Amino acid sequence: MRIAVIGGSTAGLASALRLRQSGHEVSVFERRSGTSTGGFGLLLTPSARQGMRRIGVNLDSLGYPVEQSDIRDEDGRSILSQGLHDTVGIERAKLQDALLGALEPGILQLGKSFLGFESDPQGGARAAIFSDGTRVEADLFIGADGVRSNVRSSWTPGPALRQVQSMELVGMYRGDAIPEILNGRFLKFCRTEDGISIGLVPTSTECVTWYIQCDPRRWPICLSPQEEKRAWLQEEVQRWPDPVAEIILGSDLNRTHLWRTTDRDLPINFHRSNVLLVGDAAHPLLTFTSQGTGSAIEDALAIGDLLDHHVSRTPEPEQLDGILCEFSRHRIPILRARLQMGRRMQSQFLNPTRRTQQIVPICS
Numbered sequence: 001m002r003i004a005v006i007g008g009s010t011a012g013l014a015s016a017l018r019l020r021q022s023g024h025e026v027s028v029f030e031r032r033s034g035t036s037t038g039g040f041g042l043l044l045t046p047s048a049r050q051g052m053r054r055i056g057v058n059l060d061s062l063g064y065p066v067e068q069s070d071i072r073d074e075d076g077r078s079i080l081s082q083g084l085h086d087t088v089g090i091e092r093a094k095l096q097d098a099l100l101g102a103l104e105p106g107i108l109q110l111g112k113s114f115l116g117f118e119s120d121p122q123g124g125a126r127a128a129i130f131s132d133g134t135r136v137e138a139d140l141f142i143g144a145d146g147v148r149s150n151v152r153s154s155w156t157p158g159p160a161l162r163q164v165q166s167m168e169l170v171g172m173y174r175g176d177a178i179p180e181i182l183n184g185r186f187l188k189f190c191r192t193e194d195g196i197s198i199g200l201v202p203t204s205t206e207c208v209t210w211y212i213q214c215d216p217r218r219w220p221i222c223l224s225p226q227e228e229k230r231a232w233l234q235e236e237v238q239r240w241p242d243p244v245a246e247i248i249l250g251s252d253l254n255r256t257h258l259w260r261t262t263d264r265d266l267p268i269n270f271h272r273s274n275v276l277l278v279g280d281a282a283h284p285l286l287t288f289t290s291q292g293t294g295s296a297i298e299d300a301l302a303i304g305d306l307l308d309h310h311v312s313r314t315p316e317p318e319q320l321d322g323i324l325c326e327f328s329r330h331r332i333p334i335l336r337a338r339l340q341m342g343r344r345m346q347s348q349f350l351n352p353t354r355r356t357q358q359i360v361p362i363c364s
């Protein structure tokens with residue numbers, strides 16, 4: 001099949017790799033003009049790592065094994081400690097480079113910002129139109145253009161995207177060596193009743209991605225300009241157990257990012273006619289479960305496997321519709337469980353009680 005993928009980040013590149021394995025003719029169209037993607041770091045779950053292996057991307061030398069998750073209180077006392085299996089911390093840029101490195105040259109086209117589709121008489125999409133005038137015809141279009149997807153809003157809008165109450169301020173520490181306590185360990189400190197917690201994710205022996213999860217009704221400072229936020233951080237981190245101050249003050253505080261997380265109910269289907277949404281475009285997940293990247297990789301495998309089972313040559317529109325319906329039937333129960341878990345964790349975070357039970361912030 002001729003498949004055009006819109007968006008060249010995790011979901012788009014993983015889809016392209018999986019679909020190329022089955023011999024489809026794939027092109028990826030990415031809005032950015034350069035390959036550098038930015039971002040900080042993330043935890044990759046076992047299913048995400050297995051998925052990466054299946055599409056030929058080996059992260060063994062790029063990720064940092066994280067074997068333990070420790071949640072502690074504001075005095076550093078353990079609340080919940082749990083062993084983690086086959087989980088790594090990884091810089092987002094390294095993950096993107098690994099995906100890109102596995103893709104044949106020429107498949108990714110940069111500087112292509114998707115504008116909309118040209119329809120065919122049967123109501124399907126005939127061609128995708130980009131802002132530089134490029135027009136691309138394909139049998140199947142895959143929208144992998146992230147949370148604020150243009151493909152979704154222009155073709156299959158579904159439930160509205162909502163801004164959620166919790167926010168995350170994210171940054172990155174680079175030093176000669178990470179503090180010993182973070183060797184192989186993800187650490188999270190919670191001041192549950194104050195609506196704030198701090199997570200430290202080691203992504204190498206020299207690097208840690210940190211995040212401050214906060215309720216902006218109680219911490220409006222997180223919405224302030226960079227300079228004021230920096231002054232606040234310099235004072236605030238002193239109140240937290242080691243190694244919070246060392247990590248956050250050892251970071252470039254001019255390079256932090258305020259993540260305004262979003263939520264969206266799941267639609268009935270992730271497609272309309274021959275346009276399928278994958279990754280964050282299809283199902284933004286709350287950050288509480290660390291599942292955005294893993295779910296994007298699973299989507300890529302799922303669509304590749306379904307097409308392998310059903311397609312020997314370019315399918316008729318009804319047959320393709322049936323295959324894409326099956327994609328949603330297969331994916332929705334899994335994603336619904338993650339969405340519900342994220343909402344539960346968010347609700348606990350925003351409305352804490354003395355009996356709030358902490359949950360390991362990684363959903364399988």
Ligand SMILES: Cc1cc2nc3c(=O)[nH]c(=O)nc-3n(C[C@H](O)[C@H](O)[C@H](O)COP(=O)(O)OP(=O)(O)OC[C@H]3O[C@@H](n4cnc5c(N)ncnc54)[C@H](O)[C@@H]3O)c2cc1C
Pocket residue numbers: 006007008009010011012029030031032037038039040041042043092112113114115144145146147149150278279280281292293296
């Ligand atoms: C800049 C950035 C930094 C991030 N950093 C982190 C992080 O540090 N930790 C973490 O856990 N998660 C991070 N994420 C989120 C994480 O990448 C996703 O949740 C997850 O990987 C799912 O990926 P995705 O490919 O579905 O969406 P995304 O990663 O959001 O990728 C969407 C891609 O589509 C492209 N795009 C958007 N609109 C158009 C258009 N109109 N035409 C063509 N292309 C378009 C974007 O440029 C982007 O490359 C980041 C996302 C972005 C965009």
